[in-house]
Amino acid sequence: MEGTVRVRFAPSPTGMLHIGGLRTALFNYLFAKGHPGGVFVLRIEDTDRSRYVEEAEEDIVNSLVWAGMDFDEGPGKPGKFGPYRQSERKDIYEDYAEQLVEQGNAYYAFDTTEELDQMRERLQKSGNPSPKYDAITRMSMKNSLTLPQEEVERKLEEGEEYVIRLKVPRRETIRFEDEIRGFVSFESKGLDDQVLLKSDGMPTYHLANVVDDHLMEITHVIRGEEWLSSAPKHILMYEYFGWEPPKMAHLPLIMSPSGGKLSKRKAETEGIPINTRDYIEQKFEPEALVNFLAYLGWSPGDDSEIHSLEELTEMFSLDRVSKGGAVFDYKKLIWYNEHYLREKPAEQLYPKIRTIAEEHGITPDKAYMLEIIPLMKERVSKIEDFITQGKFFFEDPEEYEEQAKKKWKDDSAELLEAYLEKLEDIDDKYFKADTLKSNLKEVIDAHDVGFGKLMMPLRIATTGMGHGPDLFPSLELLGKETTIRRIQRAVEELG
Template sequence: MVRVRTLHTSRCSLNSSKMQLHTKFTLRRKSAQKEEVSTDSKTPARTRFAPSPTGFLHLGSLRTALYNYLLARATGGQFLLRLEDTDQKRLVTGAEENIYDTLNWLGIKIDEGPTVGGAYGPYRQSDRSEIYTRYINELLDKGLAYRCFCSKSRLDGLRDSAKLLKPPTTVSYDRHCLKVYTKEESAAKAAQGEEFTVRFLSPDKYQEFNDLLHGNVNWQPQVNPFDKRFEDPVLLKSDGLPTYHFANVVDDHLMKITHVIRGEEWLASTPKHIALYEAFEWRKPKFVHIPLLTTVDNKKLSKRTGDIDIMSLKRQGYLPEALINFAVLFGWAPKRAQGEKSNEIYSMDFLEKHFNLDGLTVGNAKVDFQKLNYFNKHYLQQKLQDPEFLDRASADIYAKLNQDRGITQEYVKKVLVKTGSSLTTLDSVFDESFKFYFERPTYTRKGLENVLKPGEYGVVKLLAEQTDFTDLKALIPRIMAVYPDITKKNIYQTIRYAISAGQPGTKLPDMIELLGNEEVIARLNSLKEIL
């Protein structure tokens, strides 16, 4: 039996049994048409990532780009970058460059796009106006689109009145300009310079379609049977630029896109897009609408709750390998053979070979930044084994330090080698747990009391008189000979407190090796001064 989930686009009470709620949004699980879900890995997929340069790339954008890229790579296809920049008022300075820089840093390679060209360009929508005009005219000639000369105030009034209907409707236009003006009159008004938009003549009923993740989807706009309004989406804005609904259909067709992988928020718009494919008699691509990203407490992810741009995460010390591994698991996991151990570490090389749409999941994907820390720590340990990476990393850390203290880049490199297994990011060396390697800690009586009793403070003075801390096994008996009641643990803790103010993590012998005898003795003398 097929399980059906029905969602209504708005909630309302029906005051009369004669009134029908005409909105229908049904998702049939992919088991309904399982044969259509699997991707034939022998058929190359042409996919695209089509961001709008109205902001910097964030985790949601990364996931979308990554899934499209990996499907293309796994099937031996092509991955395109297309800039949807027709909303000129919202463009952000530097956003386009941010897209290129971010994808390049992450290792997501573009086969066709604004910076590399290709056979189906231009790849920036603002450069494709002549193409859109040609196809708008085709729809106008066929009678499948019409010009709308309505003022903003009239449209606002229609929208407000639609909300007051019982039941309210989610569509508001009354097709005034279609009913009032003939084709010839409409063309004449446009020729005289009157401002207009172009609307699509939407069908009475949208087609049911198949989504490779959700299965069969049947979406119909909510209408009021006594005051029928129409969706008729705007295809061309009054400034002559296309809307997303129109441009993405034209571009995907002309660029021969086979699979459209995008966020679930576009699921309700897909029937409009399919209606446009039908109007042009074009073959539609396969659609995959991936789940929303939420926080661990199931709230929609936003910039306020961590959905920050990728290059900001780079500046915080996160590695591209960690971010790729982190993002790919937002709703995907490879199929495991029976008895195979669970694994969450996936390199880009593995993903390019094994990514498959069958691994996608339907439910919202929870973003846990603790998991990002886990991945980054794993990859950082690996990369610190690479001499070239270690050189670059130590140079970056060294440049941020106060070099008046006599610290060298070689010393920084040794610190990274010794502490690498404890670092979450490279910048973790500046955290409280590690900064004692670069500056002497601050001591307090209270802190020392956690290690020694007041009557045992002479241990600090005795330790400060020692000359060699490299052989702790030999040193401990000498201290215990003078203070027989004190334990080995107390002596170790006292030395650790003098070195780091008690910070845990790094092994004590490694601390002593990095700092050297002279610095250890100097810190014990500093500690002695507070007694």
């Protein structure tokens, strides 16, 4: 079908899916799904076998599915453009590399690693800080442009190791229009004669990427800014093959809050999880992460901030993606997570919370848990906080938070004992939040003290913490016997 938008997310399985990779996938997904019949392809770029990580592909697929970005074609979802792993397409690339050699746009290079090192050393000594294998240096190297034809043929016949390099013109301006940055131009003298086919017969990223994007009929290449410097080599190859290049869009870098690119090291020092798997393990709401990532370098042009994946699909366009870097604001992500937790009904949250409770050795009663969830919703940032901060709903506090103990004053025990007398007189069936509150008011009036003087010790005694959900409905849920037992113990322990 003419005019169908086809995009691809093409990660390398060299490690777990980075959060920046998930954002690239998201922008591709939103762009594809925002066009009628748009197709989102997952292609695994596994040509670098030395850095291949066994479980990385599974992690990439799991991450996309978790985030709600199911791909239309890819490993395990065959379309007519497969296979979708580059390691399974090896023979295809060889033919195209040979075609470029025959056309005079590429050449065989027989240089050994030592010879390449010597060339770089020689050039550095003569004052070239970043030596390259290019239009100038290629003429002093061991390749099919400098060796006699017979010798080249002999080397090939004898199975001598070689690579195929792209023959980059010496003086040419390479210009293309980027959907985000406008017109971009590069001088060819700044480019090296890129290796296209390695000595093991595997293609490099550059050749495989161009050939696959063409054969898979990809219409738009949306990828990170770090690939911008490779784009001119890709444009040259499209020109040499006589193919129409796809439209290109290079997304802004994700920046660290302290400035500079969000590297693994920076993320670690700033407490930002770097891989998608970390967000899954830390039980973030997938909708929150997706909503947050969509705003990393894109905005809808108004003040709105909360949008589902479906809404983002309708709103997204490349012309609203910024050129400048986008700062990863972890606090903002937490804000999104809190929002999505509050939006979900208790029934929907319960299965996840039950699983977390069981991991903590607690088997909650469903009806009881469904009463706790609304009480705690306004207080939690992540779903496991329902259990870690709400543990007092299930078991007596074993110890009291250090910070909270500082708020236990000389008259705390006396006030609590006065309150205890009131509680003991309440009939079990009238042990309700409003009764508990009015009783507390009577005690503080009788002792002529402020609300906090009794409220804080009561919270510490019954929950072990100096903060938490609304106290009186919490005590109503705990019930008379538990509340009294905990107060008596705190009076003994804290005096």
